[in-house]
Amino acid sequence: MENWVILVVMSLALLAMGAEEVTYDGRSLIIDGHRKILFSGSIHYPRSTPQIWPTLIAKAKEGGLNVIQTYVFWNLHEPQPGQYDFSGRYDLVRFIKEIQAQGLYVCLRIGPYVESEWTYGGFPFWLHDVPGIVYRTDNEPFKMYMQNFTTKIVSMMQSEGLYASQGGPIILSQIENEYQNVQKAFGEEGSRYVEWAAKMAVGLKTGVPWVMCKQTDAPDPVINTCNGMRCGETFTGPNSPNKPALWTENWTSFYHVYGGEPYIRSAEDIAFHVTLFIARKNGSYVNYYMYHGGTNFGRTSSAYVITSYYDQAPLDEYGLLRQPKWGHLKELHAAIKSCSTTLLEGKQSNFSLGQLQEGYVFEEEGEEGKCAAFLVNNDHVNIFTVQFRNRSYQLPPNSISILPDCQNVTFNTATVNTKCNRRIISPVQTFSSADKWEQFQDVIPNFDQTSLISNSLLEHMNVTKDKSDYLWYTLRFEHNLSCSEPKLQVQSAAHVVHAFADGTYLGGAHGSHDVKSFTLEVPVTLNEGTNNISILSVMVGLPDSGAFLEQRFAGLTTVEIECSEESYDLTNSTWGYQVGLLGEQLEIYEEQSDSSIQWFELGNTTDQTIVWYKATFDSPKSDDPVALNLESMGKGHVWVNGQSIGRYWISFHHSKGQPSQTLYHVPRSFLNENGNILVLFEEDGGNPLHISLNTVSSTNIDDTCLNNH
Template sequence: MATRSASSKNSTYILSLPLFFLLLFFPSLSLSISSNVTYDGRSLFISGRRRIIISASIHYPRSVPAMWPGLVEAAKEGGVDAIETYVFWNGHEPSPGNYYFEDRFDLVKFAKIVRDAGLYMILRIGPFVAAEWNYGGVPVWLHYVPGTTFRTNDEPFKKHMERFTKYIVDMMKHERLFASQGGHIILAQIENEYGDIEKVYGDGGKPYAMWAASMALSQDIGVPWIMCQQYDAPDNVINTCNSFYCDQFTPNSPNKPKIWTENWPGWFQTFGATNPHRPPEDIAFSVARFFQKGGTVQNYYMYHGGTNFGRTAGGPFITTSYDYDAPIDEYGLVRQPKWGHLKELHNAIKQCENILLFGNSALINFGPLQEANIYTDHSGGCSAFLSNMDEEKDKLIVFQNKSYSLPPWSVSILPDCKNVAFNTAKVKTQTSVIEMIDEKLQSSEGWSIFKEKVGIWGNPDFVKNELVDHINTTKDSTDYLWYTTSFDIKGGEKISKQSLLMVESKGHAAHVFVNGKLQASGYGNGTEIKFNLTTPVTLKPGRNDLALLSMTVGLPNAGPFYEWVGAGPTSVKISGLTSRTLDLSSHSWAYKIGLEGEHLSLFSPYGNGDLNWKMYSQPPIKQPLMWYKIIVDTPKGDDPIGLDMQHMGKGLAWLNGYPVGRYWPRKSSPNDKCTTTCNYRGKFFPDKCRTGCGQPTQRWYHVPRSWFQPTGKNTLVIFEETGGDPTKIIFARRQTKNF
């Protein structure tokens, strides 16, 4: 067992001496569940035994430590063998050399919970992860190291990437968590989605990919390294597949097993869009086909999606919820029938495991879209997978003198080549419906209010005769950047009633204030972050003040040179003056990074901000730039809790100083394509099954139970940008009803 030093900054890892000597002289006392991991073209060998592995992605920072044991146990009960997680570099190294592994980022604690549950672990170190996570997991500060371009052969990037990777490897080794040390980590991934590197970076990507593989292999961890979507990975690195379907995936070498790193049981959400779903029948079909065609390791991405707490969501415009329509929902409750249907699938596959791994295979075609893969061993054992890939029609086939009816788009699993243990299209598991039970905020105290100033608070951070890039200015220290200027309208100049303010922006969002009043807001969306805002404005003779509150809504997490994608206004003009269109783009602009309330740490229950709050029995409503604070009781019972924000505009929320995240009940278009039922048959894609047209993409925001005080009062803080009614905020208890 390893212990950490008290200093999270230095994070030095040492073996505790008593347990070290016990392991040295009595190695059988180790909680080992494996000893070494090798592979050939058929499968992994774990402790000398061939294994089929069904894995589940659970990202430790997207839940909280109090939830981890329950999530892992629910995955295990669902028939899972391993837990997979990324390692989130920007969460662990917020500034160069300053490491953090506490609370939601306690990677070692999470790993040991997985180990103690008797499950394997797949560690995807990255350090680029994509994952709809801010900047794809790469620290923002690295972009500002001279000579750095992410995911290329640039020396500064490679230097920092190697240092962090080694840090994680050394941490896991000191904790004796790799299988070669008697631990449970059976695979480690370096980087992510290499296929995209070569497409995007061309000649600059391939050398980096090969360097990363070489660097990883130099780490003495004793388990195989994998590379996601690197189709020409080095001989001693296993390339893997990411997709909705990987049954036809073939490794680049016949000596490597088929590994599916990401089978997507749903999809992520973006603010202002409808909600995607993937039917359990289709997920089961894809998994069954993968193992039917010789697959060996299959991982659900995600099995529990969780929550993008605080400002961790990427995108831009990825929602705070990362539910992913996963078998375990965002709040930690199993989603039926998906969880149960997959559990039955896993059980059927495991009944075939020995024959699949040691038997001989044969293929029989019954038609253009019907086939069987049969596995037999020397002792007479037999298992079969019967597939019907027709999207419309049932098919009756005769297999070994017996008739089998196959529904459209389905696989039947016959562990004994006679009896159907499972058919992917036949859902027998109970269905559950989620209910959010309202519980009003209970408080014996009134509201505290802080009014955020429009524009510059204190002194400007700097002044320039240009519009600066938002991200390069804030370096993601905050979502907010004020752009302020003033202009004069001469006495003889007429002002049209149709005066228009025109703002062009690279994204992501902006609020426009003229002479202290909110005039309009503009937003990009999940497919086009740029936007143009044209709004009527009321001007006056003499001096007019213009303030733009520019906002980011999560930084890009993937794509071509994504760290160079900017944000913020690029052009500001006013029309409707009698003799001119006023171009303010090159005016003198004063800038302020962040909000005064952020500077005062109003979100912290331990800060010095109490002197800045004013008490109200009833808070002002529908006013922009308002901070609200209320002391609330802990909701009754032990159900998971969501914060209902449907009557608010846009902003941030905290409970007892913990960052709930961005809220924005932005509605999708009522004209979007939604379905009341979802046809599981045929190839799946994210827009196939959508719900919630004309509704807020996200109404409820997960507040973990462990964040509440068990017996006392809780401090809820809200920053509202555009105006809402905080008296209508309610807690809701999340419950499931089975039928």
Template sequence: MWPDLIKKAKEGGIDAIETYVFWNAHEPVRRQYDFSGNNDLIRFIKTIQSEGLYAVLRIGPYVCAEWNFGGFPMWLKNLPGVELRTANTVFMNEMQNFTSLVVDMVKEEKLFASQGGPIILAQIENEYGNVISSYGAIGKAYLDWCANMAESLDVGVPWIMCQQNDAPEPMINTCNGWYCDSFTPNNPNSPKMWTENWTGWFKNWGGKDPLRTAEDLAFAVARFFQFGGTFQNYYMYHGGTNFGRTAGGPYITTSYDYDAPINEFGNLNQPKWGHLKELHHALKSMEKTLTHGNITHVDMGNGVTATTYATDETTGCFFGNANTTTDATVAFLGREFNVPAWSVSILPDCRLEAYNTAKVNAQTSVMVKKKNAAESEPESLNWKWRPENTDETVVLGKGHLSLNQLMDQKMINDVSDYLWYMTSVNIEDDDPIWSRDLSIRVNGTGHILHAFVNSKYVGSQWAGYGVFNYTFEKKVKLKPGKNQITLLSATVGFQNYGPYFDTIASGVPGPVEIVGKKGDETIVKDLSRHKWTYKVGLHGEEKKLYRLDSRHASKWQADNLPVHRKFTWYKTTFKAPLGTDPVVVDLMGLGKGHAWVNGHSIGRYWPSYLAENDGCSLEPCDYRGTYDNNKCVSNCGQPTQRWYHVPRSFMTDAENTLVLFEEFGGNPSLVSFQTIAPGTVCGNAYENKTMELSCEGRPISAIRFANFGDSNGTCGALVTGSCQGRNDAISIVQNACVGKESCSIEASEEVFGSTNCDGVARKLVVEAVC
């Protein structure tokens, strides 16, 4: 997907692409490196270069990114004597080794700009300024070491440190956030740079869908450049997918769409992509003026500002209105300009408005999912199944290692989400706890716990996003003599952010207790220091049941398909949907687990986890006013994530295999494959602007609505307002657009005739069917 995504970014007016370098992906085992396939960093940078774009290499190597363990490999945490992100010799040696490795690879391919390559900036560390106060003096010593180490690598391009107000020279400190117009670098000679303009927000299991409007995002960008900005990067421009077990958090979803201008599946997120494209064009038309001009700034009060950039040959203007309710009139050079509330107008010549952030001329695309079956593919899938073999752990308590204590789950080097904790407890007839009302009580750390006592399932529990501890307690029946206690801990991505995030306990830190109650008297038997046996991962993982070449593939059962059964593997075959549209698999009806297509992990799934019920509004989102991730959310009470991306590169034209491990219990018969594409597109162009419509590679089949004047409603429910142009507007648009993949029409009286719209801003509004 890289070439297509990068091409779409370039078409959207992007001229540089940032990428993290994920240490845990590239060095999963100490001194064993992987830069192949999806981890081919050099190929990615060269793909950027082939489109004529620049690259920004954010090595980190701590990246945060809602990525598992912040991008650190788990073996790093388990090195003797290590302390992460501080002046610790063990950690710094490993960090320098990996950073040097990456730099040497890039230098060898001559990819730094100093060598004629595309990389214009490099980053060391990441948002350390947000946590440095917790590390004290050794944190400052580490920061200085980072700067010196980076400089010693002699890459020939500037090094940046984001969110680092005390970045030592020559490091350039940069801003991350929703708005960075008021940011000032700590060095007056440093450029004003914005490394992360958050286009939306990430999702967690139980969280709602974010929306940051195109108007507000454009306002933030235009205002940044109005106030002297020199470099701005979107986080994310393409959000993508947390395939495999890469999602961190814990509790970050497999989707990382981020409401980005290019959505998770590679489609254009309209109108955001198109509105920003127009903004980028306006800014680039002023490039020389902005980079060479003298700046004059006038504060007109009530949030209204006027900024002029002037050279000897050219002059450019920004008129800003940060008022959240009231439009403003700006008088300039004998003219008056209307600036809507919460918007910025850009005038490349200070005479004509070329762009206003509140006036969206881009189309809106309504994406639809279709059950687009392949030729001769049946509507429903034929499933096989097999149980996860739990006899060794639940019944016999056999494992890989034993300790006389409870173990942090990070100690297994993150080779699986699953770790079995097993012990036994002897209860004699004369034990004081015997005749009491008994329960098992476990202190867990926010991820998932399944408990078994004497081979019987007792119950499960988990916390939610941002919660690190919970107490599981269920009544149990014990017998005289030996009782087998088995706990299965399942992680959902390790903590990726915060001071000392690496020290947060995972799995079952304890205590684990048998609690007996009789009247007001309670007796507690603590099992935490018992001999615990551990088994890493699932039996099906060990046998690689998700792989096509698994030697155990013959043991699947076709009869008596169980549903709502915990710890069950399912398998089916399917043909890829016809065409080239992105493919998703709808996992509605399943509980929680992991999915693979042809052996490629498409990530964790958890459609049974519903988003919170509160906080969504039925009213259209008002772009005016400061944005945060709680504004303009949707999907309340619905599955946090129902559809999961299956890249076409994971599939073949012949038979494909889908394998599921179902942890909670669900019904696979409801699973289906679908394609995603624009179903309806609605064009919107102010008078004397050109409206562009596109169905992204498929023809426009019909025009449902067209009006030049004023129109009301939203895409799919448009109606004519108080004025309109010619009655044959639909025919005009039909002739220009139907049967074409894209079309352009000028919104003007010359095309659509005069209107009775005195005092009303005229727009061409069209609804087309793809």
């Protein structure tokens, strides 16, 4: 059969399957021959559960979105080289098919470096131990593993027919992620890596375009895209006149760290900058990052990032509408779509309407050519009246009016018609009865109980291999010298330390997201002869960004005993190490944990450290989302029925004296009707008797929104 005949037959077969050709030019993506203005929202499948994916997608669609965007999380899917996991919350194919079933498109950001406030930027930690590896540069070992995983994902999507070229929903793929932030650190090798990554991705022949975000030198045919809050102002534009202006991350809030306060971005501000991007930059694709943030279950959040993720997004952590943000953006999307053909086909012009005012007009050709206009007031304080086409228009401060017909205002970014709502937390059960609790005191190891020995302080992450947040450093210190007023001084580049002498707690200290190292100095009682010093080093997530991630150092850097007379440097003494806690080794949090574990009645709840607590509870009767209020706890980790609902750190207060997070989401799919097992590991003296189980709902309010935007 002639080649042209084969091609015709294949094309007809693809058309029969509903395949859509996705191309682009300097104006927009072109899907099946049609230009489209696309509104997209980031929803990350492992940050929620398969049971609520359909609801989240449906609410996104109702809000006017036509694309769902997600990263692909390498460390979840390939926990060991060549061993893959796509089950449960990791079922990427199921997630994409659910999006397809609801009639939306997908932007698949394979990366496979994602950052995303996700531990180690999404890299599996085993990469760290590949000989000679340097991440994200022209390094053969890294490129091999990166290409293997990217190919694995693309092949999986192709085998399931999920690319638009096969009749599936995926219209865009992304390779790498904000690489230009680190590119200079790698010099020429960085530039070669960009070229390689683009060529490698395009060579996989997905049939849909590839993008690189924040990458002004993205090689053809890969499209460079903008990330940020103000891409209508900051985007320098596509690096070729044949590429469209795409905004892959419009930050609806900002990630939240322990010791920090939430960032509140108003609905009006988001709407202003979306509209400006479309008007000024000819933008035709805007993605909200995040549209639903969800929950950093387990140990998935990166350094110091709280368990709740982008709770201020249009859909909050629980999947509830956050108003007026969701509703205001829905109105914006409808206004833009009402004139989308004119915006995509018309000729753009702009002109001054005043010192801080400007207009943008899109006009189609011909006598009956349609017209759409945007009237912009950049004055942040004053209302301004402008004249446009013999009509007068009042523009509120810092706003854009949309005129789909160049006459009538159908939407103004600063005029919010959606009522605000507020979250209602309804207590269902308290855990205030001591006889409902059991406890298990974890063991504080000493030097003689450790098997890994070194004559130096080892780097934390390289020892734990990310199997645990916890690493014990133990030392046997022979004290036969004169030492008055002894103090233990520990310098650390981890996140938290707790120090013990002969099993007695001495004290703890921690750093912060912005302070990378810290010092613990505590009095210590030294016995004549042998003293056992045990120091627990703690990571609260691994770093997720920056050049040379594989070279990062965490853990103890110096240890000294300071006396009035002199100091004793123990840094290069003989140290013993233990990875993790005894309770972790025993999987004490599992529903069917080791039957040999002996739980005891609840003892003193005020000062205990390194202790496990267990209780049971029944599920709330309503269908509302469920959350634990852990405001009486200190720092640790919480499980329900063996499922981790994440780290908590209540004792770390922000500048206004409050914890960064007290409510912890328990997905309904984690729960049984009765007899749910709650297990907490507490480091820092928290009191479980004041924990409560709550349902979460929302209600509209007529009052001023205040900070509820």
